[in-house]
Amino acid sequence: MQDVVIKTDKLTKRFGDFTAVSEITFEVCKGEIFGFLGANGAGKTTAMRMLIGLSKPTSGSAMVAGFDVYKQTENIKKNIGYMSQKFSLYEDLTVLENIRFYGAIYGLSDAQIKTKSDELVTRLGLQNEAKKLVASLPLGWKQKLSFSVALLHEPKIVFLDEPTGGVDPVTRRQFWDLIYAASDNGITIFVTTHYMDEAEYCNRISIMVDGKIEALDSPGNLKKQFNTDSMDDVFYELARGAKRVE
Amino acid sequence: MVTANNLVKTYGKKNEILAADRVSFSVNEGEIFGLIGPDGAGKTSLFRMLTTLLLPDSGSASVAGFEVVKDYRQIRNTIGYMPGRFSLYPDLSVEENLNFFATVFGTTIQENYDLIKEIYVQLEPFKKRRAGKLSGGMKQKLALCCALIHKPTVLFLDEPTTGVDPVSRKEFWEMLKRLNAQRITILVSTAYMDEATLCDRIALIHSGKILSVDTPANISASYPDKLFAVKANNMSALLKALAQFPKIISSYAFGEFAHISVKNNEENIENELKNFLEKSGMENIEIKPINASVEDYFIKLLK
Numbered sequence: 001m002q003d004v005v006i007k008t009d010k011l012t013k014r015f016g017d018f019t020a021v022s023e024i025t026f027e028v029c030k031g032e033i034f035g036f037l038g039a040n041g042a043g044k045t046t047a048m049r050m051l052i053g054l055s056k057p058t059s060g061s062a063m064v065a066g067f068d069v070y071k072q073t074e075n076i077k078k079n080i081g082y083m084s085q086k087f088s089l090y091e092d093l094t095v096l097e098n099i100r101f102y103g104a105i106y107g108l109s110d111a112q113i114k115t116k117s118d119e120l121v122t123r124l125g126l127q128n129e130a131k132k133l134v135a136s137l138p139l140g141w142k143q144k145l146s147f148s149v150a151l152l153h154e155p156k157i158v159f160l161d162e163p164t165g166g167v168d169p170v171t172r173r174q175f176w177d178l179i180y181a182a183s184d185n186g187i188t189i190f191v192t193t194h195y196m197d198e199a200e201y202c203n204r205i206s207i208m209v210d211g212k213i214e215a216l217d218s219p220g221n222l223k224k225q226f227n228t229d230s231m232d233d234v235f236y237e238l239a240r241g242a243k244r245v246e
Numbered sequence: 247m248v249t250a251n252n253l254v255k256t257y258g259k260k261n262e263i264l265a266a267d268r269v270s271f272s273v274n275e276g277e278i279f280g281l282i283g284p285d286g287a288g289k290t291s292l293f294r295m296l297t298t299l300l301l302p303d304s305g306s307a308s309v310a311g312f313e314v315v316k317d318y319r320q321i322r323n324t325i326g327y328m329p330g331r332f333s334l335y336p337d338l339s340v341e342e343n344l345n346f347f348a349t350v351f352g353t354t355i356q357e358n359y360d361l362i363k364e365i366y367v368q369l370e371p372f373k374k375r376r377a378g379k380l381s382g383g384m385k386q387k388l389a390l391c392c393a394l395i396h397k398p399t400v401l402f403l404d405e406p407t408t409g410v411d412p413v414s415r416k417e418f419w420e421m422l423k424r425l426n427a428q429r430i431t432i433l434v435s436t437a438y439m440d441e442a443t444l445c446d447r448i449a450l451i452h453s454g455k456i457l458s459v460d461t462p463a464n465i466s467a468s469y470p471d472k473l474f475a476v477k478a479n480n481m482s483a484l485l486k487a488l489a490q491f492p493k494i495i496s497s498y499a500f501g502e503f504a505h506i507s508v509k510n511n512e513e514n515i516e517n518e519l520k521n522f523l524e525k526s527g528m529e530n531i532e533i534k535p536i537n538a539s540v541e542d543y544f545i546k547l548l549k
Binding site for chain 1: 281287348381382405408409410414481498500501541544545546
């Protein structure tokens with residue numbers, strides 16, 4: 001069987017009497033592209049924050065990259081990459097400075113940083129932009145760079161929180177090429193998106209409604225289960241039942 | 247109702263950033279007009295020029311018969327504007343914000359309540375809550391109410407659905423359709439290509455330039471090549487294989503299928519492609535001719 005790299009059992013987070021995440025149980029395998037879907041306010045961000053060691057669960061258990069989300073959060077952080085739409089890179093640093101900064105944070109040696117920088121800049125075709133401030137790059141390039149930076153320390157899993165929002169359709173697809181390449185190299189991808197066409201690019205997806213995982217399967221099987229040929233319908237069918245006013 | 251004539255806007259010390267590059271288009275009364283383009287295309291700069299918040303470098307524009315530079319006061323009284331970034335008073339309550347905007351425009355909530363009623367009832371349970379403490383979806387509804395409270399003739403909505411989930415997006419568009427039915431002209435920008443079909447007419451915009459203005463149907467129909475949807479057992483491998491197909495113009499993922507375009511005069515291309523993919527080791531191959539969507543057209547223009 002394939003290696004399981006994320007495993008949760010009844011993972012729950014409450015804030016006072018509000019249950020943001022309610023007993024979610026699932027597994028993600030090595031190299032898998034796992035889409036984590038749900039309406040705004042369904043509990044995706046809270047769940048993700050527990051998985052990356054930023055928020056302590058109220059109850060239940062979870063192992064991420066072989067480490068416990070209660071006790072081994074520092075080990076988790078060393079073994080995962082994270083990129084969000086809202087914050088990714090330092091706008092006032094250049095491309096190379098950002099790479100250097102993150103490389104150093106993750107404890108890479110100067111020699112490693114040098115090699116990785118060259119490799120990354122070449123792969124993304126950023127040779128002419130390497131010494132420019134990140135602020136001057138188009139959003140799509142920033143996102144591609146940000147993803148590559150999240151991979152610098154060769155993590156086992158990368159968490160992507162709406163990485164392609166607002167990105168043009170061509171760059172959005174280039175971004176997914178990077179995701180596929182990482183997955184081919186055995187890196188697990190855990191991604192949230194509001195684009196239903198991107199849900200189709202995932203091996204499996206889960207859909208959260210009101211803090212619970214209401215569906216989990218491959219896009220093909222989910223469409224069969226809901227008797228439709230569009231992911232939009234599946235999502236709509238599940239999410240419109242939401243009681244929670246976010 | 248809205249006309250832009252060769253609008254130019256540049257930023258930077260040497261005017262090196264071209265946010266609007268001789269932009270011209272016009273919006274008819276009663277239309278839902280969509281400005282469709284990715285982040286950084288120049289949509290917000292255009293909106294800010296049309297709503298009199300930013301001076302163009304050159305060119306001219308008018309809204310509801312008024313010039314954006316000369317008659318800015320009249321325009322501000324006539325239009326509603328909902329910026330992309332939340333811009334209400336976070337320390338005022340829901341009710342106070344709405345009252346504030348009504349008063350500034352010399353009206354009352356009661357006077358135009360009909361227009362906002364349907365949206366406002368969803369906010370009413372929270373009317374004493376500070377606007378800053380509302381969820382994203384609620385903030386957006388309040389912002390829309392505030393933009394409507396003086397019964398504008400033209401409504402400018404800058405990326406109202408960015409970061410919004412598919413269900414809420416659908417509801418938001420249903421709301422727009424009902425406002426539009428009350429004869430409000432709507433100019434809306436979005437980075438979601440699938441929302442293009444919900445507009446009466448659209449302008450595709452990229453890097454400060456308008457690429458095309460037409461109805462969504464005409465834009466799709468003007469796609470110049472033959473387009474097919476292709477499916478196989480493995481998308482990543484399929485895309486790699488398609489890139490090697492000799493007669494291909496372009497290929498890219500599109501949901502569960504890959505879309506590929508070939509020259510219009512290619513005959514029997516389906517069989518040829520099928521054989522090619524089988525030789526490349528693909529299984530469960532499915533190929534069907536399709537009509538282009540606005541997104542296909544946009545990708546064609548960018549490549």
